[in-house]
Amino acid sequence: MVHFAISLTIAILVFYAGKYIIRKLYNFVYGILHRRQVEASLSTFVLSLVRIVLYFILIVTVIGILGIETSSFLALFASAGVAIGMALSGTLQNFAGGVLILLLKPFKVGDYIEAQGFAGTVTRIEIFNTIICTPDNKSIIIPNGGLSTGSINNYSIQPYRRVDWTVGISYGESVDRARTLLLDLLRKDPRILWEEKTGMPSVKAPVVVVAELADSSVNLSVRAWVASADYWGVYFDHNEEFYNAITAAPGLSFPFPQLDVHMTAAPQEPRH
Structure with a gap:
């Protein structure tokens, strides 16, 4: 007791x-x-x-x-x-993934991400799933288990992004002339950055370089830095501008794929 x-x-x-x-x-x-x-x-x-x-x-x-x-x-x-x-192994994996995402914050609501074969803006982060909205306004529900263990490309983390275009001109046309024309178009756009900013890699003004001597064209690589929020607007706007400018410029044109075929007559066999 x-x-x-x-x-x-x-x-x-x-x-x-x-x-x-x-x-x-x-x-x-x-x-x-x-x-x-x-x-x-x-x-x-x-x-x-x-x-x-x-x-x-x-x-x-x-x-x-x-x-x-x-x-x-x-x-x-x-x-x-x-x-x-x-x-509940699958459910627990998704739950653990949700906890990790909410604690480590590899992305947040409003970020544009690419993961698990889908790309879109994060609209909601839940314990078991993350919901993103694609550019064509589809809601995609992605289990957090895969998100927490797979690769995530977050386009919104960095404040600035580089926009790349490929513009082809015909062989024999002036690269310098095309370069001047394309840079003049970029210079008119206030969204294009010409000076280095904080949070941006050490780069200078936009550049136009010869990227490839292709079968039917000389491919120019056009590169410019913009704020991440302006990326798609700048990309699509200048796609159209580059096309119109090259088409209208004398001495410049977009090449068409072509193939030179040389015909050789087969030797005649003697008849007996």
């Missing part, structure tokens, strides 16, 4: 000390989540999970102090956990 009274007293002290430690750990985790600006739904879930796990450990510890056998209870709990984990 005395032994049980001592065990009970120790168990009560451990319980209240454990509650104090749990409260401190809870506040510590809350502070981390708050500083990282974790989404409210994930923050609530993580805090609840932390509280449940810590109280479970505390209760098992108190039961053990009272002399109650806990090994069978823990074995049963572990078996149930394994069974549930196997049944």
Whole structure:
């Protein structure tokens, strides 16, 4: 009886000390989540999970102090956990992926990303899935498990992007003339950057270089830097401008694929 009274007293002290430690750990985790600006739904879930796990450990510890056998209870709990984990392996993977995405933030709502074979603007990040909206206004639901383990191309992280065009001219035409024409068109666009900016690789003004001597054309590579938000507008606008300018410029033209065929008569065999 005395032994049980001592065990009970120790168990009560451990319980209240454990509650104090749990409260401190809870506040510590809350502070981390708050500083990282974790989404409210994930923050609530993580805090609840932390509280449940810590109280479970505390209760098992108190039961053990009272002399109650806990090994069978823990074995049963572990078996149930394994069974549930196997049944929900895909779901748990997506959940873990969602937690990682919300904590590490490889992208955020509003970013334009390319991942898992899809590209679009992130409209919502949920615990199990991420939803993106494609340029043609389709909503794509991507499981977070694949997102967290696969490659993600985030076009919105960097403030500036380089726009590349390939413009072909015919052989025998002046590269310098085409270069001057294309640079003049870029110079008229205020969205084109001509000086280095913070957050942008060390580059100079737009350039036009000979990229390839192809079968039917001399391919010029036109490169210019713009703000990421202006990328597609600049790209499509100058596609049309380059076409109109090359077509209208005297001495410049777009080549058509052509193939020179030389016919050689087969030798006549003598008749017998």
